[in-house]
Amino acid sequence: MAPVSLDTINPKVLKCEYAVRGEIVTLAQAVQEELKSKPGSRPFDEILYCNIGNPQSLGQQPITFFREVLALCDHPSILDKSETRGLFSSDAIERARQILDQIPGRATGAYSHSQGIKGLRDAIAAGIEARDGFPADPNDIFLTDGASPAVPYYLDEATGWGLEVSELKKQWADAKSKGITPRALVVINPGNPTGQVLAENNQKEIVDFCKKEGLVLLADEVYQENVYVPEKKFHSFKKVARSMGYGEKDISVVSFQSVSKGYYGECGKRGGYMEVTGFGPEIREQIYKLASVNLCSNISGQILASLVMSPPKDGDESYESYSAEKDGILSSLKRRAKTLEDAFNKLEGVTCNKAEGAMYLFPCIRLPEKAIKAAEAAKTTPDNFYCRGLLNATGIVFVPGSGFGQVLGTWHFRCTILPQEDKIPAVVSRLTEFHKSFMEEFRE
């Protein structure tokens, strides 16, 4: 007798889906294996992964200063050795010392306070203040293993809404009419999968809507460093709320940040934080209790989260090289975003919004009726059908829009801007060629 079968497993497990690592990615891995075991079996020789926001897997290099500090905190006994000064920048050595002094017993191998090491939360709060121009309280900071584990599962989430307030109101009324009381609005800004950067006025309307309807505003702000157009700037939702005169008692805002995105791209380090504001002490206590059940987030990730919020400053030994690395990454991402956006807009039946920020483009594709029927016959969705064909013909991996909740009857795919710059021409030419032949094949 098998203890667990598909009949006895928790049905929620079966229902769970994760678009970014779904069918297309499994297929891509199979094709990659095939390329290895049978070179030449396909009209391409490598997989071009445009499916996941994982910059360093595609060749982006980590920021040197951050890695220096992490290494020194991992092995503090070299801090006082003379050879160390030849290997590490002086401000990295100094920063590692400061961080170690903030850790009780300098024990980087101990569970920390459940919210994260206090001194690191101080640095993060100071970084938020410098960014926003409004106070931030270290006791509001909860350090987390990246941003994914931070979205509290105990709140009813309402996601997938457009950001026009008229649309929000419609969705709200619709939920209410079904007997559902939404408790929170999740906004990702800059946006995933859309790459949009919200205008400040739009953010103000959203804040007012949440305040009026008593919704917690869950602000996924992990792409705060990823803005590529001069006419847009990142504004945290907390800053927007404070600038409107709303304080702790007026609105509940949770801001999420991660070390995985930005120019740092340290996905594997699993570091991040949430800044929790506008909850009473009773609820704060419950959030703390849940954090303590999870023990604490990993200490290297905690250290890195403090570093991204307090990078080297003008005058520090590392400042110049740090700035050059940062600017190099961000300006390259900007060029890649523009190149891909232009390429998409040149494709028949495809429209792609401006790549304002984040790491994604989310082009809309109008598929011929014949392709939609073919997808149906293949028992899949039209966007998945397209992405499957693209992968098989070119090795390019997109994520079908179905995984992100697109408007009924429209089809999209999400494409990251993360392949290194020397790979972008191949993405563009192979995509363009495939698209032409796909449209020819299914033309009415």
Next chain:
Amino acid sequence: MAPVSLDTINPKVLKCEYAVRGEIVTLAQAVQEELKSKPGSRPFDEILYCNIGNPQSLGQQPITFFREVLALCDHPSILDKSETRGLFSSDAIERARQILDQIPGRATGAYSHSQGIKGLRDAIAAGIEARDGFPADPNDIFLTDGASPAVPYYLDEATGWGLEVSELKKQWADAKSKGITPRALVVINPGNPTGQVLAENNQKEIVDFCKKEGLVLLADEVYQENVYVPEKKFHSFKKVARSMGYGEKDISVVSFQSVSKGYYGECGKRGGYMEVTGFGPEIREQIYKLASVNLCSNISGQILASLVMSPPKDGDESYESYSAEKDGILSSLKRRAKTLEDAFNKLEGVTCNKAEGAMYLFPCIRLPEKAIKAAEAAKTTPDNFYCRGLLNATGIVFVPGSGFGQVLGTWHFRCTILPQEDKIPAVVSRLTEFHKSFMEEFRE
């Protein structure tokens, strides 16, 4: 209008409790603050934390070789520099190179395969094989952030059972009669909170019981290195099952290991793995899907998990210093366990089982009726009442047994053996003194 209040929060959040960081620990933190702001206000000058298995917070030092490798993997660009040979052991440099070679693109900052980096899983499987003498498959290994996140929440867990098979059968029948079908048995060996090491024969009975009743055996084996008595040895449940001739098709066993315990004690690194055996491909696919939703565990923790399962070997440059560090920690833990066990057994009304393994003692205390009434009047449980009194009078922090599900009408507390050896005499003398006056105060 507050979006979230105690009336609208998910009731499961309110119900959730975590003994190890519960009321007593909150009280301890308050007392610690008080000692800082008003020195001399208490009859003791420091808090003696015996509540949590967090060795490095109490002064245990990390294993040098492990930290060398972690530092080099964090900052690989120093690997080829001449100063590095003066700072790091040659086998640590070699090991870091090997590990980096196993990571696609040497990208320690990228999300890895959802189960963890393949080369690290290879090392772990080899370590399990060397430990058990039976094959282990790298594809069965799922790397995790410590062992806490690994217990799958999608299985009905049946915990808190005694380990006599007669007791297991009774609990099983009891559950069945209530319409509950247990799906899994969780066994912690060596035990937490009890410090027990199971005899191999007892393990065989448990394996047979699980096989017969179709239960998944969830084996928490994070204390596998923590055995302090010569007459007991650690045997993994998978090894026991295989030695009985049971293979993949006969029984489902999940073994959990963590970098937080053992002689390494690297709680803050959040590393660990589960070895998942005896499930069909359909269920394996579901487990993989859940792992992929969580992206991946942190890479430093993954590396450390591979290191604890493949430490330096005889002949390696670090072997001697590594062995000295390991033996120093384990023999000290053994002495501390024995000293505390003896001290407990000398207290009136207290009996304490032999400290065979893990990091805990779980003495049983027979409290006078008058103390139980006083606890009732103070609206708390008798064990909590005792622990509160102990903390206030001595600064010693124990966890009341109520948090671990003790047999009705019995009272316990859990005490770790982790304070450094020079603190143990203070623990013993303060505890003994408090206990005497407590028993006098509440004597009938």
